[in-house]
Amino acid sequence: MVTPERPSFTRREATFEREPARRVFAAELRETRIHFREGDDEKSPTYVLLPTGERCNRVFLVGTLTEKKKQGEQNMFYRARVVDPTGTFFIMAGSYQPEAMQQMARIEAPAFVAVAGKPNVYETPDGATLISVRCESVTPVEKETRDRWVLDCARSTLDRIDKMGTTKYGERAQKEYHTDPAVFRKMVFEALTQLSM
Amino acid sequence: MDYSVISERISLKVSAKGHQADRTKIEGKLRRLIEEFGVPPQEAERTVLNELARDLSIPDLVPGTGAAAGEERQLRQLSSGDWATIEAKVVSLSSSPSAAISQTGILADPTGAMRFVVWAKANAPRLSVGSWYRFESVVVDEYRGSPNLKIHSGTTIKEISRETPLIPEILAIGDLTPGIGSVKGKFIQEWDVSHDRMLQAGLLGDESGTVKFVIWKEEGKERLNPGTVYSVYYALVDEYQGRMSLNLTTATVVPEEGDIPVSGGERVFTGALVHIAPGSGLIKRCPVEGCNRVLSRQNYCPVHEIQPGFLYDLRIKGWLDNGEETREILVQREVTEKLTGISIQEAKDLAENNPLGMDEVFLRMRERILGRFFTCRGREIDQRILVSECGFHHFDPGEIPALLNRAGGAP
Numbered sequence: 001m002v003t004p005e006r007p008s009f010t011r012r013e014a015t016f017e018r019e020p021a022r023r024v025f026a027a028e029l030r031e032t033r034i035h036f037r038e039g040d041d042e043k044s045p046t047y048v049l050l051p052t053g054e055r056c057n058r059v060f061l062v063g064t065l066t067e068k069k070k071q072g073e074q075n076m077f078y079r080a081r082v083v084d085p086t087g088t089f090f091i092m093a094g095s096y097q098p099e100a101m102q103q104m105a106r107i108e109a110p111a112f113v114a115v116a117g118k119p120n121v122y123e124t125p126d127g128a129t130l131i132s133v134r135c136e137s138v139t140p141v142e143k144e145t146r147d148r149w150v151l152d153c154a155r156s157t158l159d160r161i162d163k164m165g166t167t168k169y170g171e172r173a174q175k176e177y178h179t180d181p182a183v184f185r186k187m188v189f190e191a192l193t194q195l196s197m
Numbered sequence: 198m199d200y201s202v203i204s205e206r207i208s209l210k211v212s213a214k215g216h217q218a219d220r221t222k223i224e225g226k227l228r229r230l231i232e233e234f235g236v237p238p239q240e241a242e243r244t245v246l247n248e249l250a251r252d253l254s255i256p257d258l259v260p261g262t263g264a265a266a267g268e269e270r271q272l273r274q275l276s277s278g279d280w281a282t283i284e285a286k287v288v289s290l291s292s293s294p295s296a297a298i299s300q301t302g303i304l305a306d307p308t309g310a311m312r313f314v315v316w317a318k319a320n321a322p323r324l325s326v327g328s329w330y331r332f333e334s335v336v337v338d339e340y341r342g343s344p345n346l347k348i349h350s351g352t353t354i355k356e357i358s359r360e361t362p363l364i365p366e367i368l369a370i371g372d373l374t375p376g377i378g379s380v381k382g383k384f385i386q387e388w389d390v391s392h393d394r395m396l397q398a399g400l401l402g403d404e405s406g407t408v409k410f411v412i413w414k415e416e417g418k419e420r421l422n423p424g425t426v427y428s429v430y431y432a433l434v435d436e437y438q439g440r441m442s443l444n445l446t447t448a449t450v451v452p453e454e455g456d457i458p459v460s461g462g463e464r465v466f467t468g469a470l471v472h473i474a475p476g477s478g479l480i481k482r483c484p485v486e487g488c489n490r491v492l493s494r495q496n497y498c499p500v501h502e503i504q505p506g507f508l509y510d511l512r513i514k515g516w517l518d519n520g521e522e523t524r525e526i527l528v529q530r531e532v533t534e535k536l537t538g539i540s541i542q543e544a545k546d547l548a549e550n551n552p553l554g555m556d557e558v559f560l561r562m563r564e565r566i567l568g569r570f571f572t573c574r575g576r577e578i579d580q581r582i583l584v585s586e587c588g589f590h591h592f593d594p595g596e597i598p599a600l601l602n603r604a605g606g607a608p
Contacts, residue, residue, distance in 0.1 A: 017580070021471050023520045060469050060518060062568065064234045066244045083240045110234050110244075114568025116471040136472065139568040146235060147592040148570050151600065152469070156520045158603045189604035192597055193274065194237060 021060035023153035026087035033129045052160040053170030062149035078104040085191040090132040100135035200224040273309035276601035277339045291447040310377040313346035329359040343376040371405030378434040402459035410443040426453040464577035468519035478559035479544045481507035525581040
């Protein structure tokens with residue numbers, strides 16, 4: 001649909017696409033180190049490169065929040081650990097994410113939580129890389145939602161592995177990480193077997 | 198599960214640092230994390246250790262490793278290449294396609310269902326429909342893309358008595374995966390049969406989509422009536438060029454009373470609700486005939502200015518996300534009420550009797566739906582779906598076998 005009076009506005013609106021929230025297991029996100037910006041503009045989105053071969057600007061994860069810590073005086077923020085069947089996500093919410101921060105304030109560990117947020121890679125002075133998720137929202141959910149997510153994440157991860165040799169980011173991931181698909185298939189397999197417990 | 202090993206390990210570590218730890222308490226915490234919250238044992242051990250370390254101010258308590266698994270399995274845990282012992286019920290038998298096969302059909306347990314074959318060479322006792330058996334040492338392989346149990350000469354079969362009724366889980370037609378599936382669908386189109394041996398072919402539909410079905414000629418098989426709704430239990434689901442089809446020959450097909458809505462070619466999108474936008478929840482609309490615009494908090498309509506005689510409405514604006522694509526969803530009052538369990542009357546009462554006002558409605562709705570999985574259907578315009586129907590997309594253990602197969606398959 002074109003509005004003749006404001007063509008440029010219509011075009012901008014039409015090209016906006018929200019970044020999908022990738023489904024990634026903790027054990028895969030932990031291996032993620034490469035990050036880059038797509039485009040030259042300072043407002044261009046930034047991505048991390050997942051080892052199974054996809055660019056990722058946002059993640060959606062569901063797991064058990066096992067620990068929560070409040071940090072900082074002036075600029076107070078929360079750090080927390082969220083556990084999935086393969087490992088641990090590190091998440092944080094600060095004053096730039098007021099919605100997530102208020103949600104986090106009310107959560108008592110342990111609890112199942114659904115997290116939408118942006119992954120960030122940090123390099124420590126001794127050369128190690130850390131990855132944490134800056135939350136957009138942290139919502140307490142039921143076990144059912146966690147189990148649903150594990151299936152969802154398993155499927156997405158397998159889809160990425162299956163396509164790895166044929167996509168731009170798949171090839172890049174193979175070059176940068178020397179990804180062994182068998183390792184990630186095993187990770188998915190083990191995550192699924194824990195569901196049947 | 199036995200937690201004494203882990204709790205022993207934890208309490209040893211704690212006492213090595215000169216502190217006392219209550220084993221019953223530790224086991225209680227472990228049980229809660231592992232059973233109630235599905236935390237892997239290793240991580241649960243780490244969490245409990247950390248908590249103790251904090252409470253007792255002991256730094257550096259490092260976690261150890263977890264335990265191994267048993268060999269008796271349930272159907273949904275099985276994948277191609279496995280050897281296992283299972284207890285399952287024969288829910289259907291079909292005529293044997295070859296002299297090398299003595300029996301073939303479908304086995305089910307509370308976690309799922311799977312095709313099986315009994316080789317003629319296995320010298321196995323005849324299995325009968327409706328009985329439970331214990332099968333020791335069966336092997337799983339893949340047949341036409343779905344898992345298949347093989348009963349061979351090394352398999353020990355014992356009939357067992359079980360009273361547990363099996364209730365197969367009904368899947369949405371759009372969610373079918375190769376293997377065995379149960380659906381409730383309406384017979385919406387009958388096709389000409391393409392083969393002498395084919396009794397009937399056509400389309401079954403439910404809210405999530407449509408699927409082709411066939412029934413092969415076999416003794417006692419009856420034709421279905423177009424326009425009728427059927428519950429179909431344990432049908433064979435095959436995949437051909439990415440599309441599913443149902444073989445009802447060996448399935449149990451039960452006609453149902455009444456009618457169900459069927460997908461009319463509109464967009465169906467399944468994903469997680471990752472964001473709820475401001476302007477969701479209880480809203481006020483301009484009462485001027487034909488306007489219906491949303492008013493600001495101060496009851497201001499962009500066209501008709503201040504409108505104190507506003508009308509209340511409920512809606513949800515948000516983003517549904519499947520990991521690859523996103524859709525903005527716009528959910529109208531009726532569906533919003535159904536999803537959140539909050540009626541417009543309750544929402545008005547909440548807003549009028551609560552210090553947070555309309556925000557309270559937003560917060561309560563967020564609590565119930567944000568971060569959950571939904572399947573929405575409706576008209577799609579420019580990445581936005583005007584939702585006419587929407588339901589929670591539930592966890593289905595029946596999806597596990599196919600995923601395990603994919604994960605365990607050749608790289």
